[in-house]
Amino acid sequence: MFKGIPLIKQKVTNLDNPGNYKILDVASNLTLYRFARIIVKAFHFDFDHAFGFYNNIDDHYRSTKIFELFSDMPDVEHTPGAQGVKRFFMVSDLYKEDDTFLFLFDYGDGWRFKLEFLDDSEKVYHVPDSYYKIFESHGEDPEQYPNYD
Numbered sequence: 001m002f003k004g005i006p007l008i009k010q011k012v013t014n015l016d017n018p019g020n021y022k023i024l025d026v027a028s029n030l031t032l033y034r035f036a037r038i039i040v041k042a043f044h045f046d047f048d049h050a051f052g053f054y055n056n057i058d059d060h061y062r063s064t065k066i067f068e069l070f071s072d073m074p075d076v077e078h079t080p081g082a083q084g085v086k087r088f089f090m091v092s093d094l095y096k097e098d099d100t101f102l103f104l105f106d107y108g109d110g111w112r113f114k115l116e117f118l119d120d121s122e123k124v125y126h127v128p129d130s131y132y133k134i135f136e137s138h139g140e141d142p143e144q145y146p147n148y149d
Contacts, residue, residue: 028091049107053115
């Protein structure tokens with residue numbers, strides 16, 4: 001009997017402006033690559049840079065659980081021990097042992113988002129790969145490429 005796919009409700013906070021956050025649902029079987037795309041889209045950014053997920057919010061260099069786009073790219077240097085985001089790891093893999101993660105987008109500009117697990121009680125039966133739902137949106141989203149002139 002098919003029991004459904006758990007949806008994972010989480011809070012995604014812009015660490016440069018903690019008043020800017022989203023509460024969203026994503027399917028637990030979503031790849032981390034697709035999840036990254038959803039986070040970036042939710043904050044109205046272009047999905048045009050590398051990224052990673054780290055279980056140490058304060059110092060991602062000291063993380064013990066690391067998932068990076070670079071790990072999926074042949075001949076590109078990545079953090080030792082980092083795992084890929086495109087095929088094998090899902091949103092549910094983030095929260096098996098940790099309730100919070102750092103999502104670091106664009107290593108140059110260093111956009112940092114705190115991911116907090118809230119709930120996984122709701123289940124759905126048919127979910128497209130791109131499914132997500134924003135329950136709440138707080139604060140003003142930053143400009144990805146502000147004009148500093």
